[in-house]
Amino acid sequence: MNEGIFKAMSDSTRRKIIELLKEGPKTAGEIANHFSFAQPTISRHLTVLKNANLIVDQKDGNFIIYRLNTTILQEWLGWIFEHFGGGDSDEKE
Amino acid sequence: MNEGIFKAMSDSTRRKIIELLKEGPKTAGEIANHFSFAQPTISRHLTVLKNANLIVDQKDGNFIIYRLNTTILQEWLGWIFEHFGGGDSDEKE
DNA sequence: TTATAATATAGCTAAATTGCTAAATAGTAA
DNA sequence: TTACTATTTAGCAATTTAGCTATATTATAA
Numbered sequence A, B: 001m002n003e004g005i006f007k008a009m010s011d012s013t014r015r016k017i018i019e020l021l022k023e024g025p026k027t028a029g030e031i032a033n034h035f036s037f038a039q040p041t042i043s044r045h046l047t048v049l050k051n052a053n054l055i056v057d058q059k060d061g062n063f064i065i066y067r068l069n070t071t072i073l074q075e076w077l078g079w080i081f082e083h084f085g086g087g088d089s090d091e092k093e
Numbered sequence C: 001t002t003a004t005a006a007t008a009t010a011g012c013t014a015a016a017t018t019g020c021t022a023a024a025t026a027g028t029a030a
Numbered sequence D: 001t002t003a004c005t006a007t008t009t010a011g012c013a014a015t016t017t018a019g020c021t022a023t024a025t026t027a028t029a030a
Helices: A005-007 A011-024 A028-033 A039-051 A070-084 B005-008 B013-024 B028-031 B039-051 B068-082
Strands: A055-060 A063-068 B055-061 B063-069
Touching: A005 A011, A005 A039, A005 A070, A005 B013, A011 A028, A011 A039, A011 A055, A011 A063, A011 B005, A011 B068, A028 A039, A039 A055, A055 B005, A055 B039, A070 B013, A070 B068, B005 B013, B005 B068, B013 B028, B013 B039, B013 B055, B013 B063, B028 B039, B028 B063, B039 B055
Parallel strands: none
Antiparallel strands: A055 A063, B055 B063
C-alpha cells in the first residue's frame, strides 16, 4: 500500500519532480526541461509517480499537466512519522 | 547523501527491521527470527541499513547486536518534512 | 489532408536488487 | 584441539530498474 510510494520516492530524479510540482502544476515538457535525461525517461518517471498516486495528470490540448496529489503526500508523511518518528526505547542511554 | 537512506527505506522488510529496532537493540538472530526469509538474506538487509548509517552494530561475544541510529533517522525525517511537507502552491484551488 | 508538436509506449541493455544455498569467519565451550 | 553457534560473505538466478532510441498516439495548425 505504501510500497509504491516508498519505491517512487527512492529515486532522486523522482524526488526532484515532486519538489518541482510543489511549486505548482507543470506540463510533462516543462518537467522534462529541468533534467538532462531523454524525454521518454522522464515520462516513465512520471508514470511511476502516477502509479504511486503521488501525482495526477490532466490533458490540456496538446499538453499533459501534472500536479501533486497533496493528500497522498501528506498521508505518506503522516504514516512515516507514525512509524519512524517519535522516541525509541533507547532514549535514556 | 540521503540517497542511501531512501533506497534502504524502500524495502518493506528493512522498514520492518527499523520498526523492530525502535523497540530496542536486538541481535542479528533475533531480528532474523521475525521473518521467514533465510538468515543470510536478513543479514544482507542489515548490511544495507548499516551502509545507510541507519543502524549500528556492536559485537558481543558470539552475537552481533544491532541498534537504531536514532540521530540519522531523525535527520532523515527532518529532511523529508522540509522538502515534502508543508503547503504547496495549489492550496487555494 | 498533411505537417508539426507534445507526449507516451515498445523494446532493448546494463546494472542493481533480492532471494537462495554453500562456505567462510569468529567466538565459546568441551 | 575439536565441535558448536552466530553471523557474514560468496556466488548464483530471477526480477526490477533506469537509461536509451525508435515508434506510436493525439491534438493543433496550415
